[in-house]
Amino acid sequence: MHYTARFFITVWAFTPIWLRGQETISIPVFNPSFEAVLPYIVNDTADWVDCGFLSEAPLQFQPGVYEVDKEAFEGKNYFSLAVRDNFTWDAVGQRLRAPLKPGRCYRMMIHLAQSPYYTAVSPVFGTRVRYKNPIRLLLWGGKKFCQAGQLLAQTTLVKNKDWEPYELIFTPKVEITHLSFQAYYLNPMVAYNGHLLMDFASPIEVVPCETYPAQSPDVSQIEIKPQSKRDLENFIALYGKTIRFERDQVNLFTGKDASTFEAGAMSESFLSLMGKSIRWLSEYRLEIAVKDKPRRLTNARIAYLKQFFTSNKADSSQLDIYPFEEKRPEKGEDWTSENAFLAIRLRAMR
Known part of the structure; x- marks a missing residue:
């Protein structure tokens, strides 16, 4: 984008x-x-x-x-x-x-x-x-x-x-x-x-x-209500790839020093919308796999994201955030969106 x-x-x-x-x-x-x-x-x-x-x-x-x-x-x-x-x-x-x-x-x-x-x-x-x-x-x-x-x-x-x-x-x-x-x-x-x-x-x-x-x-106050799993997956597929962290930092990219209206500057907004919208699809959960090394940075980013979703009042029972290396998609369950920082998908609740 x-x-x-x-x-x-x-x-x-x-x-x-x-x-x-x-x-x-x-x-x-x-x-x-x-x-x-x-x-x-x-x-x-x-x-x-x-x-x-x-x-x-x-x-x-x-x-x-x-x-x-x-x-x-x-x-x-x-x-x-x-x-x-x-x-x-x-x-x-x-x-x-x-x-x-x-x-x-x-x-x-x-x-x-x-x-x-x-x-x-x-x-x-x-x-x-x-x-x-x-x-x-x-x-x-x-x-x-x-x-x-x-x-x-x-x-x-x-x-x-x-x-x-x-x-x-x-x-x-x-x-x-x-x-x-x-x-x-x-x-x-x-x-x-x-x-x-x-x-x-x-x-x-x-x-x-x-x-x-x-x-x-607040950006998180924008009304969101996906009509179906497909709507939310389309949103994740389009915007998930733009979500990124600040270089070598724990927090999400905000674009404060960017010279243009970058898609990445909406990282907090898009991730917040995904976390809030999952509540309309109670039979699914949002999985986010955090990439990058060293492991200490990955773990810190996972902790940051959990706190981020909590502050945005997302339902933690419908969120699963973990290191990318720990879980690989099973056959037929590829990531909906993936970039150098994150991989995101929806999975059925068990």
Whole structure:
């Protein structure tokens, strides 16, 4: 799974508003109405950066593409973001003009809608279909373009056909210098074709925490419910291979120092989703075999994963974590996903 970064730049002049001292009370968004411009590759000076999958079409300015003809809420253009039936999605990011501080409460508004018509090719079937299913928008904060660091906020499913403002309230855990908006499914276990339209993002404002309690969603709060064993196995097969540990460390890779929106940066998210989703399939257990040497590191990673799942409220009775060398799959029971760090599969409970 590979991501790319495509850069869009315009000439806008916004200045953050400061309080006495050095605290920013309002951080404007460059090109807040997503006006169409020519693409340039200019590191750290671009307004909006396409954080989508390299295998998919570039992010589209609307109207005029995929049969979308809706009038913009502000200006002439806006973005459309899609999810697809091959487990890929669109995302777009920006470098902030002033950092967001940990512990502060922030508020921003963004206008979202769904088009009555949106047709594109299905990656799975190869034919043109309607991307009519509703999706939601996730807001990520990080320290580089397209970095999935902290999940700051998420919207409900966007079903409205007219433009409506969506309020995002959040509190960073660490200093944030970049934001990313990501299109996402209702249920990450089931891939489908859907879209939303995005226009006019307001400045980011500091607000009183007692008046505006932050949403501060945890990735593990994303609703998950596989419809069948096959759904969960498909999810494991696609995302399990991206899960990895920090080099020579016990903990999972977080991508805090990565320069792109790497799949591996979602290691904690994907593993948490797998651990939580197994509860819907009570007749199965999730087996994880930890690779790598020396054995001391392997054992430490096993202990770490057990604690990780406990903190994410996964059912330990449906989890089996052990060194890779101890058990080999029996005939007909190959690993569903395997990489240099982990091997993962589902097995029937005994």
